[in-house]
Amino acid sequence: MSNVISTEAANLISRAARLHTADTPASNVYLHHNIVPRGTVFSPEHDHIVVAQDSAVTFIDDEPTKNWGHKCRYLMQDARSGRVLQEVHALMPPSFAFGVDFKSVHIGTPPHIVSDFPVLHLPQLPPWIFFNPSQWYAILYAGASNNRHLNDIEFLYRTLVHTYKVPKANITVLNYNGTLNYNNNDWTPHVGPVGNWPGDNTPYQVKIDGKGTRQALLDAIAAVGKKLGANDKLLIHTNNHGGRTPNNKSSTLCAYEGPVTLPSDFGAALAALPKYKGLMVMMEQCFAGGFIDAVIQKTTATCTSIATAVDAFTSSDGGPNFDPYALSWIRAMANATESGGVLVPPPVLDANNHVTAQSAFDWSKTRGGPDDNPQYKQNAMCGGTLTLAPDPGFTIHLPPLYVKLWPWEILPDPGPETVKSLLPTLVEQAGRHDVGVPAGIAEARAAVASAARSLH
Incomplete structure (x- = not known):
């Protein structure tokens, strides 16, 4: 005989479960597709719910808007009459993908609907x-x-x-x-x-x-x-x-x-x-x-x-x-x-x-x-006092003429003559950071100096 619960039996079991949980109308109710054999364990890592005898298993989520774990229940029911044979209070679901084996039979609290927020792009420094x-x-x-x-x-x-x-x-x-x-x-x-x-x-x-x-x-x-x-x-x-x-x-x-x-x-x-x-x-x-x-x-x-x-x-x-x-x-x-x-x-x-x-x-x-x-x-x-902000470090500051505050971008793109006039300042700034400068900065300084010589 198939252990799949028929539609007629599922309706009967669901009605019995909802009557049993009438005092918590906001609860969401889920029914396992099959008759669950004795000895089956749900949530083995957490609540370790053991099915005492062959049963239709209904899972009741009593606090659907919260993260797991929270208040929930397992009802083991007679598959023919819907009578509750066993009720176990718990904190965790059968698994975090229990929707594969259980179907929703009553929604007391509808799922959160994801809505779009207005689009606003913030300027960011690279x-x-x-x-x-x-x-x-x-x-x-x-x-x-x-x-x-x-x-x-x-x-x-x-x-x-x-x-x-x-x-x-x-x-x-x-x-x-x-x-x-x-x-x-x-x-x-x-x-x-x-x-x-x-x-x-x-x-x-x-x-x-x-x-x-x-x-x-x-x-x-x-x-x-x-x-x-x-x-x-x-x-x-x-x-x-x-x-x-x-x-x-x-x-x-x-x-x-x-x-x-x-x-x-x-x-x-x-x-x-x-x-x-x-x-x-x-x-x-x-x-x-x-x-x-x-x-x-x-x-x-x-x-x-x-x-x-x-x-x-x-x-x-x-x-x-x-x-x-x-x-x-x-x-x-x-x-x-x-x-x-x-x-x-x-x-x-x-x-x-x-x-x-x-x-x-x-x-x-x-x-x-x-x-x-x-x-x-x-x-x-x-x-x-910890903050995620970076500690002060080595930076190169561009003249105000080339900084537009909203959004942050360099305007206009400086031409060769402007770059040539800026290079002495950049070399001077780099020279102030001789102590503990990592190889990457030292290489960058050398490249700046080389570019300066090539423009002279």
């Missing part, structure tokens, strides 16, 4: 005109991603590259299956083009370097450790979903596949890094506060700060296009909205007009989701 003796590195992680998590990552990636001039080669991005893909709102894998980023309705710019898995994250931290110098700084952002271990003793960071990341895993990876200047961590996932102590206790950075969307026992809110807390924190760091708008009021700036880790947290802590309760900790005062 990063190649800056030289900085200290470096920022970044690791951006989203495991079992939905589109909103990818959008958070994209916003932070653009902020690092365009606002703070962080070289793309210094940024490692781990997402879902190693591509721009994600799970849809019905928990089926997205198929087809990902479309444009809703921040400004332009194509995604982020380059994905690997899968969103525990091993990839730990490997990325180890790899950046081989590059970190004494004056360098590291940003780690984790996104997507989080859970609690079956014994409820620890928070977890979810993965696209394979085991979850525990605070002890994360802390051990940080402890293995060499001494360096600064570590800034921002975690958006549910129960992220459980990682705070591991970061503060295991960091090898002189200055460390960590901000989380929630404490160790709270689910973080999700939104239509972005996660509310991640969006507010990145807005603060960018000092702009995702479409380039002005923040009112703006975050507090330091003496150099930069947003610090502390001021980004202060601005964002009341602007997340209604159930978010942002947490913050630093290992020293300097942890709160």
Whole structure:
């Protein structure tokens, strides 16, 4: 006999499930396509839900607008009568692609509809005109991603590259299956083009370097450790979903596949890094506060700060296009909205007009989701003063005649005679940076001097 649940039986089972959950009308209800055999385990890495006898299994999402984990239930029902045989309360879904095996039978809370934002292009200075003796590195992680998590990552990636001039080669991005893909709102894998980023309705710019898995994250931290110098700084952002271990003793960071990341895993990876200047961590996932102590206790950075969307026992809110807390924190760091708008009021700036880790947290802590309760900790005062802005370095300043402020571009293109008149000034500026000048700058100075001689 086939174990596929017929349409008639599915209707009966669904009605019984909805009657059972009548007190939570906002819940979304999903029914497994087949009769599930006894001994089947759902969410083995998290809740470890065991089916006690052959049953029709209904999954109830009681908080559909939040990130996982959050309140949910499994109903094991008699496949003929719909009678509830077993009810198990949990925090995690059967899998992060459960829409493949379960079909939606009742939507109490409709999925968020992605809408386009007005297009506003901001002028940006090209990063190649800056030289900085200290470096920022970044690791951006989203495991079992939905589109909103990818959008958070994209916003932070653009902020690092365009606002703070962080070289793309210094940024490692781990997402879902190693591509721009994600799970849809019905928990089926997205198929087809990902479309444009809703921040400004332009194509995604982020380059994905690997899968969103525990091993990839730990490997990325180890790899950046081989590059970190004494004056360098590291940003780690984790996104997507989080859970609690079956014994409820620890928070977890979810993965696209394979085991979850525990605070002890994360802390051990940080402890293995060499001494360096600064570590800034921002975690958006549910129960992220459980990682705070591991970061503060295991960091090898002189200055460390960590901000989380929630404490160790709270689910973080999700939104239509972005996660509310991640969006507010990145807005603060960018000092702009995702479409380039002005923040009112703006975050507090330091003496150099930069947003610090502390001021980004202060601005964002009341602007997340209604159930978010942002947490913050630093290992020293300097942890709160960390800023993503580059340290002062060697720059060549062009005369005001050739700088148009909106947008930034060189107008007009200077001719040979003008270039010839500027060369002595450029050589003089380069000559002021003899101490500790790397080979690239020394070579550039030599090229400028050679060009000057050729024009005389």
